[in-house]
Amino acid sequence: MSTVGRDAELAVLARAVAETQDGRGRLTLLRGEAGIGKSWLAEQTVALARERGFTVLRGQAHALHAGLAYAPIVAAIRPYVAAGDDHTGLANLSRLLADPRLPAAPPGGDPSLARTRMFEAVVGLVTRLAPALLVVDDLHWADRGTVELVQYIGQGVAGQAVLVLGAYRPGDASTPLDTLATAVRRQDGEIDLAPLPDHAVAELTGNLLGSTPDQDFLDDVTRRAKGVPLFVTALVHTGFRADAPLPAIVRDVVLDRLQRLDERERRMMATVAVAGDAATDSVLRDIDDDPEALGSLVRGGLITELPADQHIGYRVSHPLYAEVTYADLTANERRQLHAAVLVAVEKTSLDDVLTLAPHYQEAGTLADPSRAVEITADAGWRALAMGAADEAVRYLSTAKELADPVRVPALLDGVGRAHQSQGRYEQAAAAWREGLALAARNGMLDDAGGLQLRLLRLEAESSDSQTANDRLHDLARRMSVTSHEAAFRHFEFTLRHSDEAEARAVTATMAGFIGPEQPPEARAVGYLGRGFQLLLERRHYDALPELESAVEHARQFADQYPFYPRFARLILSYARALTGDVRGCFAGITESIATPTLVEIPSLRGFELYGLAFATYLTGDIATALTQVDLAVSTAVDGRIPRSIGRNKGLRAFLLAELGRLADAKTALAEAKQSYLAPEMSLATIVALAEAAIGYYLDGPTSPKPFDPSSAFADPLSGTVRGLFTGLTALRNGDDDVVARMTTFMRDESPALGLACAFADRLDGLRTKDPDALAAAAQRMDEIGAPLFAAQARLEQAELVADRALLLDCLATFDRAGAAAWADRARLLARTLGIRIRPPRTEGVLSARETQVVRLLGEGLSNADIAARLFLSERTVETHLRNSYAKLGVTSRISLAQWASENLS
Numbered sequence: 001m002s003t004v005g006r007d008a009e010l011a012v013l014a015r016a017v018a019e020t021q022d023g024r025g026r027l028t029l030l031r032g033e034a035g036i037g038k039s040w041l042a043e044q045t046v047a048l049a050r051e052r053g054f055t056v057l058r059g060q061a062h063a064l065h066a067g068l069a070y071a072p073i074v075a076a077i078r079p080y081v082a083a084g085d086d087h088t089g090l091a092n093l094s095r096l097l098a099d100p101r102l103p104a105a106p107p108g109g110d111p112s113l114a115r116t117r118m119f120e121a122v123v124g125l126v127t128r129l130a131p132a133l134l135v136v137d138d139l140h141w142a143d144r145g146t147v148e149l150v151q152y153i154g155q156g157v158a159g160q161a162v163l164v165l166g167a168y169r170p171g172d173a174s175t176p177l178d179t180l181a182t183a184v185r186r187q188d189g190e191i192d193l194a195p196l197p198d199h200a201v202a203e204l205t206g207n208l209l210g211s212t213p214d215q216d217f218l219d220d221v222t223r224r225a226k227g228v229p230l231f232v233t234a235l236v237h238t239g240f241r242a243d244a245p246l247p248a249i250v251r252d253v254v255l256d257r258l259q260r261l262d263e264r265e266r267r268m269m270a271t272v273a274v275a276g277d278a279a280t281d282s283v284l285r286d287i288d289d290d291p292e293a294l295g296s297l298v299r300g301g302l303i304t305e306l307p308a309d310q311h312i313g314y315r316v317s318h319p320l321y322a323e324v325t326y327a328d329l330t331a332n333e334r335r336q337l338h339a340a341v342l343v344a345v346e347k348t349s350l351d352d353v354l355t356l357a358p359h360y361q362e363a364g365t366l367a368d369p370s371r372a373v374e375i376t377a378d379a380g381w382r383a384l385a386m387g388a389a390d391e392a393v394r395y396l397s398t399a400k401e402l403a404d405p406v407r408v409p410a411l412l413d414g415v416g417r418a419h420q421s422q423g424r425y426e427q428a429a430a431a432w433r434e435g436l437a438l439a440a441r442n443g444m445l446d447d448a449g450g451l452q453l454r455l456l457r458l459e460a461e462s463s464d465s466q467t468a469n470d471r472l473h474d475l476a477r478r479m480s481v482t483s484h485e486a487a488f489r490h491f492e493f494t495l496r497h498s499d500e501a502e503a504r505a506v507t508a509t510m511a512g513f514i515g516p517e518q519p520p521e522a523r524a525v526g527y528l529g530r531g532f533q534l535l536l537e538r539r540h541y542d543a544l545p546e547l548e549s550a551v552e553h554a555r556q557f558a559d560q561y562p563f564y565p566r567f568a569r570l571i572l573s574y575a576r577a578l579t580g581d582v583r584g585c586f587a588g589i590t591e592s593i594a595t596p597t598l599v600e601i602p603s604l605r606g607f608e609l610y611g612l613a614f615a616t617y618l619t620g621d622i623a624t625a626l627t628q629v630d631l632a633v634s635t636a637v638d639g640r641i642p643r644s645i646g647r648n649k650g651l652r653a654f655l656l657a658e659l660g661r662l663a664d665a666k667t668a669l670a671e672a673k674q675s676y677l678a679p680e681m682s683l684a685t686i687v688a689l690a691e692a693a694i695g696y697y698l699d700g701p702t703s704p705k706p707f708d709p710s711s712a713f714a715d716p717l718s719g720t721v722r723g724l725f726t727g728l729t730a731l732r733n734g735d736d737d738v739v740a741r742m743t744t745f746m747r748d749e750s751p752a753l754g755l756a757c758a759f760a761d762r763l764d765g766l767r768t769k770d771p772d773a774l775a776a777a778a779q780r781m782d783e784i785g786a787p788l789f790a791a792q793a794r795l796e797q798a799e800l801v802a803d804r805a806l807l808l809d810c811l812a813t814f815d816r817a818g819a820a821a822w823a824d825r826a827r828l829l830a831r832t833l834g835i836r837i838r839p840p841r842t843e844g845v846l847s848a849r850e851t852q853v854v855r856l857l858g859e860g861l862s863n864a865d866i867a868a869r870l871f872l873s874e875r876t877v878e879t880h881l882r883n884s885y886a887k888l889g890v891t892s893r894i895s896l897a898q899w900a901s902e903n904l905s
Helices: 007-021 038-051 063-067 071-083 087-093 111-128 144-156 175-186 198-209 215-225 229-237 248-258 263-278 281-287 291-299 319-327 331-346 353-366 369-385 389-402 405-421 425-441 445-462 466-479 484-497 500-511 520-536 540-555 563-578 582-594 602-618 622-639 642-658 662-675 681-697 709-714 716-733 736-749 755-768 771-784 787-801 804-817 820-833 848-858 863-870 874-888 893-903
Strands: 026-031 055-060 132-137 162-168 190-192 303-307 312-316
Touching: 007 026, 007 038, 007 162, 007 190, 026 038, 026 144, 026 175, 038 055, 038 132, 038 162, 055 071, 071 111, 071 132, 071 144, 087 111, 111 132, 111 144, 132 144, 144 162, 144 175, 175 190, 198 215, 198 229, 198 874, 215 229, 215 319, 229 248, 248 319, 263 281, 263 291, 263 303, 263 312, 263 319, 263 331, 263 353, 281 312, 281 331, 291 303, 312 319, 331 353, 353 369, 353 389, 369 389, 369 405, 389 405, 405 425, 405 445, 425 445, 445 466, 445 484, 484 500, 484 520, 500 520, 520 540, 520 563, 540 563, 563 582, 563 602, 563 716, 563 755, 582 602, 602 622, 602 642, 602 716, 602 787, 622 642, 622 848, 622 863, 642 662, 642 681, 662 681, 681 716, 716 736, 716 755, 736 755, 755 771, 755 787, 771 787, 787 804, 787 820, 804 820, 848 863, 848 874, 848 893, 863 874, 874 893
Parallel strands: 026 162, 026 190, 055 132, 132 162
Antiparallel strands: 303 312
C-alpha cells in the first residue's frame, strides 16, 4: 500500500517518534477494522524509528495466544535478554520466560508483588535499550496479562525515550483492552483509522494499476471495498470483476470475523443481508424476532442502525460482509428468505416496487407469478427511465419469462432499448427481432410495426447507408398516419435528410395527434409537431407555448419513454435562442443533459452535447464550448454513430476557426466531411458554417457556398450564424445583393427581438456605415445574452468612430472568449489610433485544458464544480492541477489562484 489517504496518521506517528527521541515516551494505539492499514502504519513507524537509531522490539498476538500468558511480550524481549546487567531485574524476568542465561527467580512470596517486579523488570529492560520502539500488533487476540503489561510499560516509560505502539480491532477487543483503549483515548493517544475516502481509493487504484482505472472498474472497487486498503489492493491485483469470485484474502478476512458469531447472530446477519433495503425493524420482527442478536451485531459494528421517521432500518455495515454472508447461504435458503421478506414488506407497503422487485426476482417459484410480472416489469420500466440499463434488462427479462405472450413484445422492446442505450446494438437487435417474430405470430400489428421501426432506425443510426435511411423513411411515412411514434420517426428523419416542404407535411400529420382522446405520448408528439410548424412559419414566439406543452405531456410518460421529454426540451431550447433568449437556451439544454434519465438513443446524447456546445459558444465561452464538443465527438465515437461524429466534428472545425486555429480547423473540417457520406441536412449546414468562418478569417477573397434559406430548418442555430458569416463575407467582397438577401432572410426568420434580427441589424449598420445602428445591434445582442457578438458589433462601431473606450471594452471580451481573430483586429485598430495595449496575458507553459482548469480555480470553483463545468472527472481535474503546480512552480491552491488572477483574468 502507498501513503495514499494516510498522510495525517503518518504525520502523527512521525511526531511521536521524534518526541520519543527527545525523552517524551508514550503509549499509542492504532484502532481499526481488519485490512484498514494498522499493520502497514506500524511498519512505517518501525522504518522511521530505525532511521533514527531506535532499538525495535516486536511482538504479535495470534488467535491461539488467548491461553498463552504474555506470549507477544516474550517474543518481543527474548532477543534482548542478554543486554541487561541488573541481576535482580534479570531474575525477575525469568518469571516471564525460561532462558538459561537468566538467574532463577526468587522463591515464593506475594504473587501480586512478584508480578509487579516482573513488570518492572520488563520496563527496565526496554528503557535500557532506549531509544526504543515496542510494537505489539493484534492486541485484540492478546491475553489479559499481555494487555495489562502493555499498559504498565506505557505508564512506566513516561519521561523515557521509549515509544509503545499497539494495534487492535475494536469489534474483537476484550474487556481489559477496552479499558486500556478508553484510558489512552482520553490522553489523545489513539489513532482511529477510518476507511479511505473515495478520491483516495481512486488514487490508490490508479497507483496499483499504473494507469488511470476504467470508471466502471473503479466504481465497483470503490463500492465493494468501502475504503478498506487491503480490500482495494486485493480486488485490483486479482483483476476484479463484478461477477467474479471474491479474492481469497478478502473472503478469509470476512469469514474470520463472521465465524466468531454465534448461531443466532449468524442467522440475523443472513436475514439483514438478504433483506437489503427492506431490512426495517418491522420486517425483521416478522422474519426473525431476536432483538438480542440484532443488538449484539449493531454494537459489534457488523450491522448499522439507520433511524428514520417511523421505522428503524438496518444494513450490513460493509458490502463485502453482506456478499460473503449471502453467498454462504444455499440457494434454497436464499429463496426462502426472499419470499419471507416479500410477505413482511407487503403487509405494510404493497406498492413499494423498488423494495419488492429484487425479492420477487430472487424468490422464484415461491412468489406469485402474476404479481411477480407486475412488480418486475414496473421496476424494469423505472430503471429504464432512470438510466440503469443493466438493471432494466434484468427486471424486464424476468418479467418476460413469466408474462403472457401478448405482453412479451412490449417487454422485449424495453430490453432492446436498454441495450441500445449502452451501444450494445447486436443485443438490442436480437431482442427486437424476437419481439417482432412473436408479435407477427399473434397478429399484433401495432407492436410489430413499432419493433420494425426500431430495427430500421438502429440500422440507420449505426451505419453510413443511404439504403438504410430510405427503408426507414418509407416505413415511417407509411405508418405515420396511424402511429404517433412513426410520425415522430418520420419527423426525425425529415430533419436530417429531407426538405422544408416535407417537414411542413409531416409536422401537420403530427399535429393531428392533439386531442383529448389521445394518450399523453401521442399528444406530446402532436404539440411538438404544431410547435415546429410555427417555427417553420417564422412564428417563433407562438411556437414556445406549443413546445412547452409538448415537454409537459412527454413528462407524463417519461418513466417508459424518457427520450421524448429530452428531445422536446432540446427543440424548445433552440426556439428560445431564436426568440432572443440565449440564456434560456443554455439553461434548458444544461437541464436536459443533467436529468438523470436513460439516453436510450445514443445519437440523442451527441445531439444534446452539440446543442450545449453551440449554446455555450453563443454565450461567448469558446474554450468551454470546444471542450464540450470534444466530449460530444468521443461520445459519438463510443456509440458508433457516424453522422453524429460528422456533425460534431463540423462544429469543432467552426470553433477552432473562432479561436484562430485555422490549420486545425481545416483538418477538423476534412474529418467531418469524411465521417458521414450519406446526405444529412444538419451535417451539411454545420459544415457550410465552418467553411464560411474559415474563409472569412483567412482574410482573402472567398466565395462561400450559396446560402439556401430553406435548409436552415434542419439546424436553426448554425443556419442563423451561417447567415451572419455569409453576410460578413459578402460585405468584404462588396456584394451588396447577397447582403440584402441575408438581411431579408434573417428578418423573415426571426421576430423583431430575436437573434437573427439582431444579426440583420448589424449587417445593415455595416452596409450603411451607421455607427448608431451598430450600437443598437450590440445593445440588443447583449440583452439576448450573446456578449461575443455584441463585442464584434462594438468593434465595428469603433472602427467607424475611433472610440477608444469601445475598443478597450470589446478587446477585453475577445481575450476572455479566446476569439483570436477579433482580438488581433482590435489590437490593429489600437495601433492605428496610437493606443498602447499591453500584450495578452499568457498561460505560459500550461496546456489549453490546464489553462481552463486553472482559470476556473481562480474564479473560486471547487474541483467538483470545475469537473461539472468542463465535463471531466474530479480525478482528471486533480491531475491537471498537479501538473500546473509543477509547471508554474507554485505549491498551494492559493498561490495558483493568485497566478490565475494575474495571468488569466
